[in-house]
Amino acid sequence: MSTSAQSAALKFEIVAKCSTTKARASILTLPHGPVSLPIFQPVATQASLKGLTSTQLAETGCNLCLNNAYHLGLKPGQETLEKVGGAHALQGWKGNILTDSGGFQMVSLLKLAKVTEEGVRFLSPHDGTPMLLTPEHSMSLQNTIGSDIIMQLDDVIATTSPDAERMKEAMERSIRWLDRCVTAHKRPEKQNLFCIIQGGLDLEMRKVCCKEMAKRDTPGIAIGGLSGGEDKMLYCQVVSACTDLLPPNKPRYVMGVGYPEDLVVSIALGADMFDCVWPTRTARFGNAVTSTGTLNLRHASFANDTGPIDADCACTCCMPEDEGGLGITRAYIYHVAAKETAGAHLLTMHNVHYLLSLMGKVRAAIIEDRYPEFLHSYFRRAYGDMAKVPTWALTALKEVGVDLLA
Amino acid sequence: MAALHNHSSLRQSSHPLLFVLQKSNTRQDEPRLGRLSLLNRVPMDTPHYVAASSRGAVPHLSQDMMRENTNIRAMYTALEDFIEKASHQDQTPPIFNFPAAPHESPLRKFIALQKSALLILGPRRIPPLPCPASSTDSAISIVTSLGFGMLEYTDYVEAIQKLRPDIVLGIGDVLFGHKPGVKRIDKMGDRTLAWVKELVDGMKDEENGMPRPALFAPILPIEAERQSYYLDALQDELVDSVDGLVLYDTASIDAIPKTLWHLPRLSLGEMNSPHKLLDAIARGIDIFTIPFITETTDAGIALGFSFPATKAPDVDTPLPLGVDMWAPTHAKCLSPLRSDCLCYTCTNHHQAFIQHLLNAKEMLGWVLLQLHNHHIVDNFFAGVRQSIQNGSFEDERTSFEKTYTVELPEKTGQGPRVRGYQYKSEKSEQRKNPPAYRSLDDRKEKLVEAAVLSPSADANDFEQQGFAEKAE
Numbered sequence: 095m096s097t098s099a100q101s102a103a104l105k106f107e108i109v110a111k112c113s114t115t116k117a118r119a120s121i122l123t124l125p126h127g128p129v130s131l132p133i134f135q136p137v138a139t140q141a142s143l144k145g146l147t148s149t150q151l152a153e154t155g156c157n158l159c160l161n162n163a164y165h166l167g168l169k170p171g172q173e174t175l176e177k178v179g180g181a182h183a184l185q186g187w188k189g190n191i192l193t194d195s196g197g198f199q200m201v202s203l204l205k206l207a208k209v210t211e212e213g214v215r216f217l218s219p220h221d222g223t224p225m226l227l228t229p230e231h232s233m234s235l236q237n238t239i240g241s242d243i244i245m246q247l248d249d250v251i252a253t254t255s256p257d258a259e260r261m262k263e264a265m266e267r268s269i270r271w272l273d274r275c276v277t278a279h280k281r282p283e284k285q286n287l288f289c290i291i292q293g294g295l296d297l298e299m300r301k302v303c304c305k306e307m308a309k310r311d312t313p314g315i316a317i318g319g320l321s322g323g324e325d326k327m328l329y330c331q332v333v334s335a336c337t338d339l340l341p342p343n344k345p346r347y348v349m350g351v352g353y354p355e356d357l358v359v360s361i362a363l364g365a366d367m368f369d370c371v372w373p374t375r376t377a378r379f380g381n382a383v384t385s386t387g388t389l390n391l392r393h394a395s396f397a398n399d400t401g402p403i404d405a406d407c408a409c410t411c412c413m414p415e416d417e418g419g420l421g422i423t424r425a426y427i428y429h430v431a432a433k434e435t436a437g438a439h440l441l442t443m444h445n446v447h448y449l450l451s452l453m454g455k456v457r458a459a460i461i462e463d464r465y466p467e468f469l470h471s472y473f474r475r476a477y478g479d480m481a482k483v484p485t486w487a488l489t490a491l492k493e494v495g496v497d498l499l500a
Numbered sequence: 501m502a503a504l505h506n507h508s509s510l511r512q513s514s515h516p517l518l519f520v521l522q523k524s525n526t527r528q529d530e531p532r533l534g535r536l537s538l539l540n541r542v543p544m545d546t547p548h549y550v551a552a553s554s555r556g557a558v559p560h561l562s563q564d565m566m567r568e569n570t571n572i573r574a575m576y577t578a579l580e581d582f583i584e585k586a587s588h589q590d591q592t593p594p595i596f597n598f599p600a601a602p603h604e605s606p607l608r609k610f611i612a613l614q615k616s617a618l619l620i621l622g623p624r625r626i627p628p629l630p631c632p633a634s635s636t637d638s639a640i641s642i643v644t645s646l647g648f649g650m651l652e653y654t655d656y657v658e659a660i661q662k663l664r665p666d667i668v669l670g671i672g673d674v675l676f677g678h679k680p681g682v683k684r685i686d687k688m689g690d691r692t693l694a695w696v697k698e699l700v701d702g703m704k705d706e707e708n709g710m711p712r713p714a715l716f717a718p719i720l721p722i723e724a725e726r727q728s729y730y731l732d733a734l735q736d737e738l739v740d741s742v743d744g745l746v747l748y749d750t751a752s753i754d755a756i757p758k759t760l761w762h763l764p765r766l767s768l769g770e771m772n773s774p775h776k777l778l779d780a781i782a783r784g785i786d787i788f789t790i791p792f793i794t795e796t797t798d799a800g801i802a803l804g805f806s807f808p809a810t811k812a813p814d815v816d817t818p819l820p821l822g823v824d825m826w827a828p829t830h831a832k833c834l835s836p837l838r839s840d841c842l843c844y845t846c847t848n849h850h851q852a853f854i855q856h857l858l859n860a861k862e863m864l865g866w867v868l869l870q871l872h873n874h875h876i877v878d879n880f881f882a883g884v885r886q887s888i889q890n891g892s893f894e895d896e897r898t899s900f901e902k903t904y905t906v907e908l909p910e911k912t913g914q915g916p917r918v919r920g921y922q923y924k925s926e927k928s929e930q931r932k933n934p935p936a937y938r939s940l941d942d943r944k945e946k947l948v949e950a951a952v953l954s955p956s957a958d959a960n961d962f963e964q965q966g967f968a969e970k971a972e
Contacts, residue, residue: 141856145863147565148848170831170856177832178852186848226969397585397594410564420563420612425594429555429582429610433645433919435863436557443562 099343101313102283103242106345112465115494116337116364119460122158122314122345124242125284126182126190129158131345132361132456134352134449135192135369140165141185143446144374145439148187153410154447155454157189158242160369164196167235180240192243192369194349195232198250198318209249211267229271233278233287241285245316246275248290253324261294268292268318269306276310288347290318295328297335304339314345317365321350326486329356330363334493337364354383354452358472359487361456362465362494373449377441380431382424383448385475391427391441399424409447411440466496473498516711517667517743519764522889528761529753529783531888536764536787538666539711542573542616546764546786547888548881550574550618551874552626552794554922555581555645556611559794560863560870563612569844569871571878574618576789577607578625579659580642580651581921587642587649596662603710607663620766621660621713622669622746623651626789627770629921630677634684637691640671645921653695657702665713668703669746669766670696672718680722688720689727697733700741716744716766724755735759750780773908774805774821774880778897781884792908793877797869799911800826800858802837803876805904807883808892810840813902821904825869826913830855843875844868858913866916 097108105123112118120131136143136151137160143151151159161181170184178184181191197214207216213228229247236244248271249264251257272289279287289307293299307315317336320329333348340346345366351357352370360368373383380392384404389396391403400423402412413419422440430437459468469491473483480498488498522533537543551558551572558566558575566572585591600606608619623640631641631648639650653671660668673691680688696717703712717734720727734742735757744764745756753765766787771777777788796803801822811819823830823837836846837854845854845868857865887893917933 140860140862141853142860142862142864145560145562145867147844147864147867149844150562150564165860169860170852174832174852174856178834178850184853184856186853228969231969398597400597400599415612415615421609422563422612423598423610425598426556426610426612429594430557434555434557435560435866435916436562437555438863439562439565439867443564 104286104313110461114466115362117361119457124190131366136446137371155450163193164199175238190242193241195245195247197247229274230278243286246272252322253294265293286313288314288316290316316347330490334363373445377445378438383445392431396424396428411444517714525761544573547781549788550576560866576620584644584646588646605664619665620667621665627791628676668713670717689730693730714743716746717742718746719752721748798915800913803873807880808896809900809903818905824909825854843872845872
């Protein structure tokens with residue numbers, strides 16, 4: 095099968111494949127420039143990445159970030175977006191943008207949301223008036239936003255839901271809604287509609303969904319409904335089952351995943367793209383993502399720690415001053431975390447840079463065909479002792495030929 | 501002015517700081533042009549301002565933003581921002597353990613201030629929060645992030661020895677928030693003198709071959725006669741140790757003895773508008789801390805004045821000094837905050853984005869306003885210096901006063917979350933920060949975060965925005 099694909103507004107080329115695992119390194123060319131995959135996409139929910147300027151975001155190495163259609167639809171609203179000329183113009187961002195459809199927010203944020211064949215019925219958060227969001231609304235809004243990748247409206251339910259009937263209904267409805275989205279999408283030459291595979295933790299349902307959605311030949315494919323507190327072992331099985339069935343020449347995006355170990359394992363299982371609010375949200379609580387784990391720098395033990403946030407990190411904060419950085423120390427983050435907004439900005443910058451740089455190292459390892467070795471050294475660094483690596487990661491990696499305990 | 505760059509004169513002098521006035525004063529109070537030079541720092545032309553920091557950062561500006569997108573030449577830091585562990589937990593504040601080479605300031609390294617900028621350290625934040633306890637003969641009352649405390653002047657001296665800022669402010673026995681009584685006034689001069697002397701002695705102890713920090717001594721906000729003993733000492737035994745003066749109000753200019761006219765004058769007074777700054781410049785103040793920059797930023801106001809005023813005055817409709825960006829009228833405006841502004845914000849963004857960010861309570865809104873507002877004040881001082889140079893300052897000042905409104909715009913929107921050390925609540929005031937969490941219901945919390953439309957929005961607004969349609 096081909097290892098590249100092109101549609102009107104997207105080009106996907108696989109550069110290298112791991113000879114052991116299912117990991118791939120590729121280039122995804124979007125209307126606002128090429129993106130090296132695998133990639134972590136930071137989440138700028140309301141058209142701003144938690145205090146960072148677009149220049150600072152670009153300096154972390156980011157060229158593809160997320161906005162949320164649900165939030166932008168409310169503030170500043172579709173009419174304003176239309177006037178301003180879309181989300182790129184709104185936030186002064188020259189890179190690529192992916193927007194989520196709003197379906198997930200509708201269900202996760204709003205109590206009493208009810209999904210019908212027509213769309214998502216929900217009560218207005220303000221006055222309780224019944225409202226309806228349809229696949230057509232979602233496409234219209236995302237067309238106005240002008241994001242480079244737009245997501246279909248899907249019927250999302252928690253993977254942990256025991257109701258198999260409802261799960262099946264959601265999966266099948268998501269397929270029908272994909273068809274409605276394809277029809278309603280007005281700018282396929284500028285924006286790429288990704289489908290979202292549903293089916294909960296049921297591998298058979300996932301297979302049906304993969305098969306059906308692959309037929310629709312969207313420029314990219316997302317695996318949705320995960321990262322909702324399900325057993326990690328089951329999560330890995332679902333990702334792996336989907337990547338086995340999906341066409342190899344399309345980018346694969348696992349939604350809502352952002353812990354470093356989840357990323358490196360999911361990449362081994364054949365996924366290319368990820369997003370999560372965790373690295374930026376946790377930064378605001380004073381947590382630093384580092385190569386030796388996540389550190390809560392608000393803890394008094396860091397008050398006198400004069401080392402950088404992460405000695406291996408090359409972000410603006412961590413680089414010493416004589417090498418062009420700021421030489422920010424853990425002690426200083428302790429001093430400002432959760433007290434000054436600037437403290438949140440520094441850690442946000444670091445955390446985003448950390449994840450993007452991790453993706454860069456992963457990519458280099460895949461290209462040089464040493465991803466298994468990379469996984470060994472990554473987990474040894476993060477956990478100190480391989481015996482401490484969680485079972486789900488050991489199992490998932492063993493399935494793709496990497497035995498961390500060997 | 502090229503000679504002023506000459507640092508060799510600085511090296512030979514007993515003063516760590518060189519302040520050269522373009523012309524010697526002929527009167528007590530007249531606008532003056534100067535240049536402040538310290539070894540290894542970019543010289544600062546005066547009149548100018550000093551950016552006020554909070555816990556080592558200019559509020560909302562991460563250190564890289566400040567370096568790359570502002571012209572800030574000097575930063576004021578307050579010791580009370582760094583010593584909560586000492587005052588409340590009886591521990592050594594981490595800053596005192598911070599490693600630095602003999603020629604470096606641990607404080608500068610800790611807060612990652614660029615080498616070119618002047619680092620000024622004083623005891624209290626700008627503006628200082630009033631404290632319930634009064635000063636004693638040996639200590640002043642302070643506010644740390646853990647609450648009220650006392651700062652012994654001996655501890656202050658020790659802190660200066662360790663932190664080695666470029667410029668240190670002597671502690672003045674000054675009350676914030678109310679006027680001193682007659683008995684207190686008698687003590688103010690004596691205490692201030694004792695504290696300044698202790699500081700001078702403490703800085704002499706340093707024997708690492710590096711210049712001592714420059715010392716700015718307080719001029720107390722009382723009549724000259726009431727502090728004459730102290731002022732005599734400044735001119736006599738302390739004359740070689742004092743490199744500048746700190747003023748708490750503009751009127752204190754009158755108390756400066758003629759022999760000290762050549763010293764740079766830093767004002768910590770509450771200059772709550774550019775008009776007040778111009779008044780103080782006219783009376784010969786050289787350097788300012790300006791609380792209204794961050795205050796307007798927090799209020800969502802974009803400053804919008806220039807000196808000299810670019811438009812002829814119109815008495816009937818004076819121009820506003822700033823624009824409240826919370827106003828929904830900016831929501832679709834694609835112009836920058838000011839069409840002629842070259843700041844980062846105005847070069848990269850439009851009003852619609854700023855309005856959106858405020859409305860969505862995104863932190864970036866305050867970042868972009870803070871960059872812009874500092875830029876406006878930077879240009880204001882550059883214009884002031886140019887007009888003094890041209891001899892047109894008085895005329896331009898009169899014209900500026902006629903062109904602009906007296907006050908900054910009213911604050912309408914909600915500011916960023918404030919902390920206890922940043923803000924003092926008044927009696928019977930509503931809570932400053934809205935409650936962030938009402939219940940342990942995650943969905944509701946996220947909904948709060950999503951903060952949709954205006955509180956008055958209803959289903960029609962949703963529908964109008966095309967986001968969804970009414971179901972029935």
